[in-house]
Amino acid sequence: MHNALRSKLERFGPFSGEEKNALDSLILNKRSISRRSYLFQEGDSASTVDVVLSGFLCRSRGLSSGDRQIFGYLLPGDIAGLNVFIARRMDYDIVAITDCVVANVRPEALLATMEAHPSIAKALWWQSLIVEAVLREWIVNLALRRSDERLAHLLCELMVRLERVGLVKGSTYELPLTQQDLGDTLGLTSIHVNRSLRELREAGLVTVKGGKVFVHDIERLKRFAGFDDAYLHLSGDGHLERWKQSNPAIIE
Amino acid sequence: MHNALRSKLERFGPFSGEEKNALDSLILNKRSISRRSYLFQEGDSASTVDVVLSGFLCRSRGLSSGDRQIFGYLLPGDIAGLNVFIARRMDYDIVAITDCVVANVRPEALLATMEAHPSIAKALWWQSLIVEAVLREWIVNLALRRSDERLAHLLCELMVRLERVGLVKGSTYELPLTQQDLGDTLGLTSIHVNRSLRELREAGLVTVKGGKVFVHDIERLKRFAGFDDAYLHLSGDGHLERWKQSNPAIIE
DNA sequence: CGAGAAGTTGACGAACCTCAAACGATGTGG
C-alpha cells in the first residue's frame, strides 16, 4: 500500500532504504474510523500517536457558547497526538470529517524509530514546526483579511498541502467541508461563507461545488489571498549537522 | 541575580541542585537590547537561542500591505529561537517592546544541558507546547469574540503569565504596549482598541492607563472574556517516565 | 418518494473601519 507518511516525510529526506522500511513498519496497525466521529476528544488522556493514511480530519474545540473553532486540518501523512510524550491530556478534539484510515503507533515504537533513524526524528520535528507556522498564518488570516480573502487563503493552503500527497488533479481537488465547517475555521457564519464563495466564483477565481474545488486562476487566487506558501515549507535543511557530533544521542 | 528562566521552568520541575546550577550557567552571556529594536528579523539565519531575563518582546510580522501582526509576547523567562535546531531561517521578527536584557545561549550548550538533565529537556518541550496552545487560544479569540472580549482575554492572559514571574503587584501590572500594539495583536485598529478599553473601564472591569493595567474585578473580567487559564498550564506531568527506560537517550 | 441536511437569497442591524480633528504627555533645543 501507498505509505502517505513516507511520501510526506520524504520531502525532508532523503531516506535510506532502511529508514523507509522503518517508516513502513510503523503503520501496520491500521483501523478505520467513520465520518464525524472523534479520534480524540478534549480531556482524553493522551496515550497514542496516529498517522493519517487516508481521509480528512480536523483539530477543533467546541465552546460553551455553542460555537466551534477549527484549528487545523489533518491530511493523509499527517500525525496526530505527537504531544503524547509531554502532555497528559488532549486540549482539543480531533474529529474525522470523512471516513478515514489511520495507523495507530505505539509511542515507544515511535521513539525507538526516532532514535535509530535520526533523519526521521528530524523530519517529525520539522512537521511540528510547520503546524506552528500554519497556526501563525491562520492568525494573520483571521486578524487582517476580509472574508473572501480568508476563504481564498484557506483554499490555497489546502491545495498546496493536498498537492503534496497527490490529491490534486489538474486544478481540482476534493474538499469534503461544509460551508459551516469553513465558517468554523474562518470565524464566519456559514451564510457569509456562502456569499463570499459566490464572490470568488463571480470574480473567476475559484468555484467550490459538490465537495470539489475548481481553481480557475491559481496565480490570481494566490495574489488575491496574499498567499505565500513559504510557511508550509519552512525553508532550510541540513542544518542540524552542526551539532550532531557533539550530541549524537539527543537529536540523532 | 534572579534567574527568570529557572523560576519559569521550575513550575515543571522540581529540579535538583545540579540542574539549577546548569540552568544558571546557561544564562551567563547577557546583553542589553533597546526598545523597538529587533532581536531577530524575518529571514535572518537562525543560529542562536536567547533567554529573556528582563523586558518585554513580541513575535511579529510586517506585511506588504503595511499592516503588522503580533503572534505572541515574550516575557522574562521565555525563550526565543528554539527552532534553531531545525529551521534555517526565522519566519517572523522578534522585536523588543521595552529595553530588555537577554542571555545568549549557544545551541550546543543547550543541547548538552538537555542531554545531561532530562527534566530540563522536558520542561523546555513543555514550553513549546504552551506556545502552541497560546496560538490556538488566540485563534479562538480572533475568530469568535468581540473586540472588548478579545481585549479582556489578552489582558487576562498577560496577567496570568506575568504573575508567574512576579511582575504583578496586587491587581496591577505594567503593560508597555501602545493601543496600536494591542490592535496589531487583536486584529483591530488602535481607534477601536481605544473605544473597547473605555467600555471595559466603564463596565468596571479593568483600566489601562499610563502603561499600567488596573484590574478591578478579575473574576468578572475572566468571565466576560471567556478566559480559562488551563491552556497556559497544559495539565499533565510525570508522564514521560513510561518510556524513559526503553529509550533513555532520546528524551532523557 | 420523503425527510433531513446543506446551500442560497433578501432585509435589516450591529460591529468595526476610515477619515478627520483635537488633546495630552513626553522629550529636546534654545
Added chain:
DNA sequence: CCACATCGTTTGAGGTTCGTCAACTTCTCG
C-alpha cells in the same frame, strides 16, 4: 524653563463588512 515637535490617546461622523433572522431551494440518502 519655555517653545516646540513628536508620539500616543481620545472623540465624532459616516461608510463597509459581517451577523441575525427568516424563508426558500437544492442535494443526499434511505
